[in-house]
Amino acid sequence: MLARVGNYLCGDGQPLLLIAGPCVLQTRELAMEIGETLAQINERPDVNVVFKASFDKANRTSLAAKRGPGIDAGLRLLEAVGADSGLPVTTDIHLPEQAAPAAEVCELLQIPAFLARQTDLLVAAANTGRAVNVKKGQFMAPTDMRYAIDKLRGSFPVSDTISNPVEDDEPVPGKVLVCERGTFFGYGRLVNDMQSIPIMRSLGAPVVFDATHSVQQPGGLGGATGGNREMVEPLARAAVAIGCDALFFETHPQPETSPSDGANMIYLDQFAGLVDRLLRLRETVEGL
Amino acid sequence: MLARVGNYLCGDGQPLLLIAGPCVLQTRELAMEIGETLAQINERPDVNVVFKASFDKANRTSLAAKRGPGIDAGLRLLEAVGADSGLPVTTDIHLPEQAAPAAEVCELLQIPAFLARQTDLLVAAANTGRAVNVKKGQFMAPTDMRYAIDKLRGSFPVSDTISNPVEDDEPVPGKVLVCERGTFFGYGRLVNDMQSIPIMRSLGAPVVFDATHSVQQPGGLGGATGGNREMVEPLARAAVAIGCDALFFETHPQPETSPSDGANMIYLDQFAGLVDRLLRLRETVEGL
């Protein structure tokens, strides 16, 4: 089971796919700094890094919360980071009309968890021919992600569909990733059902574990979303051990200055060390 | 605490607001038949009826599932039902650009539960000046609906904002309804936390209880969503007893022929009887 993301392959026997970045785009300097650190990590042969940042936080808790630079400025900045760092880039889209412009810049399009069932958004993303990473809704069972996968597979361009058939036992890589990012578990709390990782893999798509958002505490901080950074690495270790194909982290040189998710992010200067531990763990897991 | 929906008032001391219709628009004949039955119910002084139908089911489980007539044909049909029955009409919108055209026809705009946190959609809805009914996301705590309410209240036209101030103790009616439609409770099942009704009322908006969708069983039927019609009336009774201001039901002369939600819908010829029982119960509750 494989998926192709730009020039990378993700899945069985492939390097870990690492999706990382600063949550939302802020300054050009910040994006470049993070892109540079990630490009250094990407020199390892056992990892393939994709730079991720949002141009718009479309579901902030409060109207007054900062949202990002918007799609035009955001995509220009992502393009610049990609050119500078040499990394493929990804971003999340919220409306069908955002798919095509985002696909001009991004090798991978991300569908937010709340929107995982919005048919038009999935169709628009697949129509671009780019790889798509769908986050499992906090309100969905892992087996229900088969429907998101089917919507995408039925909507890639014909030339792609030929080379990305639905059958799971085909050696031809697909273009769909699915992502575990936590499931509703009582008001204001998420739980990671680690069984979702092998269950979603059995649907025929490589699985991303979103370690950063899994430790969110929705509504936990009044008008903002809280979090618990200390649990990011423990959960990522568990996800690697149970067989995830990709990891997602938010990282920032100064998380406390980020407009969102600051409580969950990994300090940029600690990120390479974290990745190194997880790759050593993955090497053992692959050999079991 | 009041909200104005067209010429109706909903909330403390007001008639029950009853939002009802056939889930998705099918034929003109069907819509007219249901509108006629609802108009008869509307002759009671203790109830105010709004006709509801969707023009597009935007998050169907499967790509192949029928979605509806689309926004243009759908709004024309809603307009005709409204003219014919004399009832105000409502529909659900999925993209910000749908708010303005829908508002030309509808006295009330409905925000789907999965989209309850999409800021741009809420803002676009409120910008129309129409009343807005936001369903509580299956992944949200009732107290977190305060943020949806705030996003709406901050986005109504200025002339409206003057007459719809944020303070809850104002006698001037607002334009926001919030809706309990079930909360995620393990994979494939929803639970109604009936405490959410008084909790959301305490946020300053009248509360709708969506009796039909509360008995959905997500993912329960393979590629479709299951349901349990027998629980619709018992849950509606409980919601009335705990103090909801409005009820939402799907009703259809032949539920088994509906493209969606057939397992939850009330038979149209049994609907007036159901409403009568609930209104008798509400009369007692109001007198306690």
Added chain:
Amino acid sequence: MLARVGNYLCGDGQPLLLIAGPCVLQTRELAMEIGETLAQINERPDVNVVFKASFDKANRTSLAAKRGPGIDAGLRLLEAVGADSGLPVTTDIHLPEQAAPAAEVCELLQIPAFLARQTDLLVAAANTGRAVNVKKGQFMAPTDMRYAIDKLRGSFPVSDTISNPVEDDEPVPGKVLVCERGTFFGYGRLVNDMQSIPIMRSLGAPVVFDATHSVQQPGGLGGATGGNREMVEPLARAAVAIGCDALFFETHPQPETSPSDGANMIYLDQFAGLVDRLLRLRETVEGL
């Protein structure tokens, strides 16, 4: 569907069974005061009151928390309250060996929710021939209560079994009640799935709604269990509307002085008013 509790009948067409008392036994004066108030309520024809108090709180959060007078002194006190008030009495048992002595005093034995699957405890309770009220475990589905019911029905004395056959359509009253008291809903919170009331009724036993414990907040107060008294009446109204056969409340003249559950209890001087409102609601429900 009926159950016999002492001289009372509970279930279809019968008066509401009301189980009430001070949580745990404290002084003789307190028990007598509460018994007297309950005896006055019992003069109404539409309600049958059972006095309930615990002799031991066997699962307190902390070792240091007060537990009660113990079984010997506790049963003596219950006996005195019963004699004085003329009410039947009930208590909860925690070990099989407590069933027989408790049954000498109590017309109804209560099985705690955490212990709802302990076979020996259920068998010992049924062996006494007394009616038994089993609380649904916070970790159990309502349909799984059929196994608790079966364990009891298979263990009543033979003479009783003859007159209490398993078939649900028999007019002969049974001796089993089951109780909804909240289900685990994320750490530290319970939810009442009101559907559990009709679902458990369909298993052939009348259903008690425990309004007091349903508003507990487990672990919410450090070493004690928190609660939310304001939600007791709203939830009780919803339970009556959906068709419960019996209600359970804790009541106390000074809840804040109770060794446990103080945050949930109803003030004794407000109790008759609460019961009156619920009985008026039930009268309407019965007539629908």
Added chain:
Amino acid sequence: MLARVGNYLCGDGQPLLLIAGPCVLQTRELAMEIGETLAQINERPDVNVVFKASFDKANRTSLAAKRGPGIDAGLRLLEAVGADSGLPVTTDIHLPEQAAPAAEVCELLQIPAFLARQTDLLVAAANTGRAVNVKKGQFMAPTDMRYAIDKLRGSFPVSDTISNPVEDDEPVPGKVLVCERGTFFGYGRLVNDMQSIPIMRSLGAPVVFDATHSVQQPGGLGGATGGNREMVEPLARAAVAIGCDALFFETHPQPETSPSDGANMIYLDQFAGLVDRLLRLRETVEGL
């Protein structure tokens, strides 16, 4: 953070503690066969094995289900297995009076999850001076296990208390283990919140991960409890990666013949291989 179980130490820097056996005691031959296999595994320096079997399944779903040989015959058999295999043995107790006789044979006493809050049972177990393994109730938050730990620590014999002080930073080993075995997650399903492992470790007791019971499906099979053996190893890997100190498995040469939990158990002839993979994983984790 350490705990002593017989001659073993469990916790920081210690070999993995492995608790394993056939769920319930059946024949002497079976117990001896399993004990022999476990004794071979115990020859590895990186693991310490405890033989576990129940003498009574006290909370079976149905009255007719087999329960085991009872306490007297069961303890004799456990004693024989211990003598034959050279392994320490453990069993679960359900009533306070079972603690003392079980402690004559067992180096470790196990408290079932449903009974994790029964004060008298915890006190009786600790009074024996043996180590105690408390399973976290399916209805409990991991932080709430502090109360179970406190009840035990306050009840060990005085001579033990001196050498097992409450302070977590003491180098002297304690005698309490806590166990993650799944949390209620909607009717009929459990979820493992892997965060519970580091959270409960932070309470000062080594943590066992019960891989077998975590895959139970309560009520999933009509009158019996279902399960999913395929998820046992994936979950155990995740638990090792996140830092558990001990693992619990049920193993049986022919799981399908076991009176209970057959759907969850590991085949005995595959058990050493499973353990080997987990120990190799743990070695890497310890070196990160």
